[in-house]
Amino acid sequence: MIFLKPNLLSKPPLSCPPCKGGDRGVVSQSYGGNLFFFFLFLSLSFAADNRLRLKKANVLESKTINGESVKFISGNVIFTKGTLTLNCQEGRHYEKNDLAILYRRVSAIQEGRTLTCDTLKFYSAEDRILSIGNPHVWDPDYDLKADTITVYTEQDSGVALGNVTLIQKGQIITADRIEYQKDPEKDGVSYTAIGHVIIEDSSRIATCGMARYDRSNEITTLEIEPEIKDSGRILSGKKIILTYFEEELKNLHIPKKAFAVTPVNGYQQSKIDSLAFGDTLDFQDKMEGSNLTSYFKNGILDSLRIVGMAKTLYHVFEDSIYQGKNNVSGDTIIMTFLEDELNKLRILGGSEGKYVPDSVANDLDFPIIYSADKIQYRLKDEESDFEGQANIKHENTNLEAGFITVNWQTNMLNAIPKLEGDTLNEPILPVIKEKGKDPMSGDIMTYNLKTKKGRITKGHTKADDGFYTGDQIRNETAKVIFIENSTYTTCDLDTAHFHFESKRMKVIQNDIVIARPIILHLGQIPIFGIPLGIFPHKGGQRHSGWIMPSYGESKSRGQYIQGLGFYWAPSEFWDSKFTLDFGDMEGIVSKINSVYRKRYKFNGGFSIRNQQLLTSSNNISDLKNTRRSSTNIRWNHSQKLRYNQSFNANVTYSSSGDYDFRKKYGKSEAERMNQKAISNVSYSKRWPKLKNSLSASYYSNLDLLIDDKVNTNSPYYILPTMAGTQLNIVNRTFPKLSFRHGQSNLVPTTATEKKWFNNITWNYGLSFNNKDRDYYESVSGDSLNSFVWDADTSGELISHHEQNSGWIHTSSINAPQKVFKYISLNPSMNLKSVWVDEFYDGEWVDSTLSFNKMKKQGFATRTTGSFSMNANTQIYGLIPIPFGPIKAIRHVMSPSIGYSWTPDFSEPLFGNDLGYVLTEYDSTGKKYFHDKFSGTMGGNTPRSESKSMNFSLNNIFQAKVNRGDEEKKIDLLNWRMSAGYNFAADSMNLSNLRSSIRSKIAGKLNLDLSMTHDFYKYDTENNKRISKYNLNENGLLAPRLTSIRLSTGLRFSGDRWSDQSDEEEIPEPTTVEEDLNGPGLVSPMGNMKSTLGGNKLWSSNLSLSYSYSATNPLNPTRTFWVNTNSTINVTQNWRVSYRARFDMIQRDLVSHSFSLQRDLHCWELSLRWTPSGYGQGINFKLNVKSPTLRDIKIEKKSGVFSGPTL
Secondary structure, eight states: OOOOOOOEEOOOOSOOOOOOTTOTTOOOOOTTTTHHHHHHHHHHHHTOTTSOEEEEOSEEEEEEETTEEEEEEEEEEEEEETTEEEEEEEEEEETTTTEEEEEEEEEEEETTEEEEEEEEEEEGGGTEEEEESSOEEEOSSOEEEOSEEEEETTTTEEEEEEEEEEEETTEEEEEEEEEEEEOTTSSSEEEEEEEEEEEEOSSEEEEEEEEEEETTTTEEEEESSOEEEETTEEEEOSEEEEEEETTEEEEEEEOSSEEEEEEEEEEEEOSSOTTSEEEEEEEEEEEEESEEEEEEETTEEEEEEEEEEEEEEEEEEETTEEEEEEEEEEEEEEEEEETTEEEEEEEEEEEEEEEEEOTTTOSOOSOEEEEEEEEEEETTTTEEEEEEEEEEEETTEEEEEEEEEEETTTTEEEEESSOTTOOSSOOOOOEEEETTSOOEEOSEEEEETTTOOEEEEEEEEEETTEEEEEEEEEESSSSEEEEEEEEEESOOSSSOSEEEEEEEEEEETTEEEEEESEEEEETTEEEEEESOEEEEEOTTSOOOEEEOOEEEEETTTEEEEEEEEEEEOOSSSEEEEEEEEEETTTEEEEEEEEEEEETTTEEEEEEEEEEEEESSOSOGGGTTTSEEEEEEEEEEEEEEETTTEEEEEEEEEESSTTSOHHHHTOSSHHHHHOOEEEEEEEEEEEETTTTEEEEEEEEEEEETTHHHHTOTTSTTOOOOOSTTOEEEEEEEEEEEEEEEEEEEESSOOOOSSOOGGGGOEEEEEEEEEEEEEEEEEEEEOSSTTOEEEOBOTTSOBOOEEEEEEEEEEEEEEEOOEEETTTEEEEEEEEEEEEEEEEEEEEEEETTTTEEEEEEEEEEEEEEEEEEEEEEEOOEEEEEEEEETTEEEEEEEEEEEEEEEEEOOTTSOBTTBOOOSEEEEEOTTOOEEEEETTTTSTTOOOOOSOEEEEEEEEEEEEEEEEEETTEEEEEEEEEEEEEEEEETTOSSOOBOOEEEEEEEEETTTEEEEEEEEEESEEEETTTTEEEEEEOBOTTSOBOOEEEEEEEEEEEEEEEEOSSOOOOOOOOOOOOOOOOBTTBOSOOOHHHHHSOTTOSSEEEEEEEEEEEEEEOSSTTSOEEEEEEEEEEEEEOSSSEEEEEEEEEETTTTEEEEEEEEEEEEETTEEEEEEEEEESTTOEEEEEEEESOSTTTTSEEEEEOSTTOSOOO
16 A cells, blocks of 8 residues: 655656666655565654555655656555545656646545546645546535536535536536535535526526525525526526525525516407407516515515516406406505415505507507506406505596496496405595586496496586586497486585586486476575476586676666577587677667687687667667668688698678767777778788798788768768879779798808808798779869869769789898997898889979879889998996895997988989989979889889988896895896987978986886987967077077876885685686687686685775877976776775876776675675766676576666677
């Protein structure tokens, strides 16, 4: 038996000849010759038990290599160290390094462990084995293979590298590297696997970048893109932790970015045979959340919890038939399984979801969207519970309640305020809302999702501004609702001030309400009843019905009825209103107004007005004999077409000039004389990217009073004062074609830094007008200096006709620039060119000192234009004035100066005679002109030269104020001055100096002051301005004040002494334009609030207006008006107001009125008294606030203006 110290072993040579002189580095000795040294070495080895011992070897050869002794051993070699036994056929032993290298049929055995490999290195001092070449380590508990395995013999641990496979306890672990260690008390190893890790057992496969297994605690941790496949399910996350007990999986935990996918499959129900299978379907159920924990029983999944932004998508199957998919999310999702199938699903915290049914297998055609604080699905029973702020939306139906349960087999839904015994959630009454219907609520609600029928116990609903209640509310069809023992009111109190009661009520949505019988109660006292009541019920939409009139009496109209009529709304796209006004001292006016609208496409209206008014009588019975009749028809239309096109029309027809009675008998003569019927139709097309537009239009203007203006017996007759005066009968323009190119850069660029020429812009316009008109013209009469309207021999007026057309080109060019960085300079030039096909030549007649006007056919053109240049800048100043919150005063001064020039185109321009205007002189040198283009489309040629320079200076004063941590700017004063100088004027070149000052002080006081000063004197003898500067006694220029206007307004208010209400202040009611989408009704809820609300105890507005005009200094005029409006809210429900207007010059109270208002919650009372002046009289009114019941009122008016005019 041979024992050797572990050293590097190499295969020894079969023979070793004696060393020659040149082989000094290697010493060879025979076995027999060194027997003494061998026994000495053997005795020393027995003295050390912890050293590697060579127990057996057939051949041992000792060599010295590089001064180190190396033993070459072969033939059934056996080494031992303690409990470790090493076997091989060849080896080397490096005594100095305590290293042994073994070859050929290598094995190591220690306490039941076995290692085999091709080559083994044993570092004895470290108790470390490095095995190379098919290394294999195993014992009864584990089996390990790899490319290389390092084994630590004293700890039963090691490191395996390259294609590592570890088998233990029914698991197969493969990886690039495994570090393992076995606890002597355990029957397996703990390990760390790194790189392409795969863990396989009978039912699961796990993959990751790194895996750790703690055998003592039976915990496996998977990291670096971990993934587990279990019965088709795939789990992944940032990390996966598996906990076992006695090799059986108990729970699985994913602490971050948990995600799970489960493939499911089944069949779609056959579309032909409901009992047969259709197509095969494959889906993936998904789960995700911040973390996930699964619990297992007997190795089978029992429950699962997802926490943090939890989501799940699962597909519902019944007997392998696909029913639909459910997408759910919440703070936490809990799933429980039965026989490896999902049994219950609970969602906690912010739960919401969407169920999309399969249209083939279900009667439900629309998805169901739901939310609640908690949701529970009982999949086996096909029921769902929604607890806490539950909301379910299906098609156009929305249900809210404290608790809702749904049976998906029967499609029945039950809703209650909350579960019995629930002490955490506040009760929420069930409320169901359907599109186009009014919401309904009650104590208990039952609803069928399939038939859309339901029943509400102790229900109540709202329509417009009214409230319905009933012991039971049920819907028979989608539109019909029955209510038993019902009430209706517009009062929102629990105990209404008034209501209508009915035993049976039928509500037809968006149509009518039928109730029988119906009894009106004030408070709880019945007042009167009727056997049958029918009311409109449109749910806030327009509806047909009678328009109740207002009644009254006035001195001018007598007894009257105003606004009696019918409103007809046959469609959502159009409606009509028929109204009649009647006054027994004035006459009858009937009106039809129709409005139509297709949203985003077109809208318009059509109206007819007919009036039969008394003329020489104030008795309505004489209307047949003494009346003035007229009919007016109007049509307007606006339509937006595709591709930036539009069409507009406004057409008017009137049988006479009497169609607008109020205008014809208006206050001013100009207003009475201006009776026109104007019609126009236009089409336009735009190209926004090119900045181009094109339009075509028709225009007509008919004078409705033309017959009166030429009738000598009419009060509107116009007496001509010279021959050639013309009165237009009708003007028409057709066609009018226009093209315009908008403002564009002359030299466009996309560069960030632009050159000066890149700022030059231009635009161009072209229009063609074809005008014709009919007119009357005056001629000389029979007597001297008398003129009449031209008529034939029978006295019939002669209507003249004129037609002309032409092209008009317009263009402008602007070149805004910055000069010296701070001055903005903008030169611009405008050009206008007219092309006509006829013009008027002139022949001078010396005897009459006039031109004979002769029309000539042929092309003629005229080009005119103007030039202007403006410069402006801004100068800033800051004046530090620390006073209270004010830190400084900021002054912004904006001076500007401009020059404009318009030539006289009757004179030669730059030495060229343009020939637009013919000029002749008489013997005194007086000029006479003939404009060739006067009377054509070009119009008169500009003959007055203008060279003017305008000056202006604008000053803005602002205060910089510190309010807390913020600095704000407050406008204090705006002061503007402007004047001009015309170089081309013969005299009085300076224009008036105009100035204005505006200020708003503390948000309470508005100040507006404007003044005009004249630089020239006024000749009081001749009552005209003269061309002499107005100088003071020192010879200095002193502009003369010609006008001044000062207006100011103050507003004061005071809060109540104690805040008794937190109600929102109701703004003053404003008029809402009647529209198909909103029939002009104010908000119903607004009507139910206090019209006297707010926390203001009192408010007062005071406005003053003073004006002074002294164009003629000897005859100045002044006005001084004061208006006041004061209101006191005596209580929350009582308000007193006073209005007055004073003429301070005449010291006269022009008008004043007192008003008293009382808010009665759902009623209101008002009393207004005007003692004198305009509108004198008393107006009393008590009415229900609701617009729906606005006809329930008591109203009394008296005075001259007690009602509206026709």
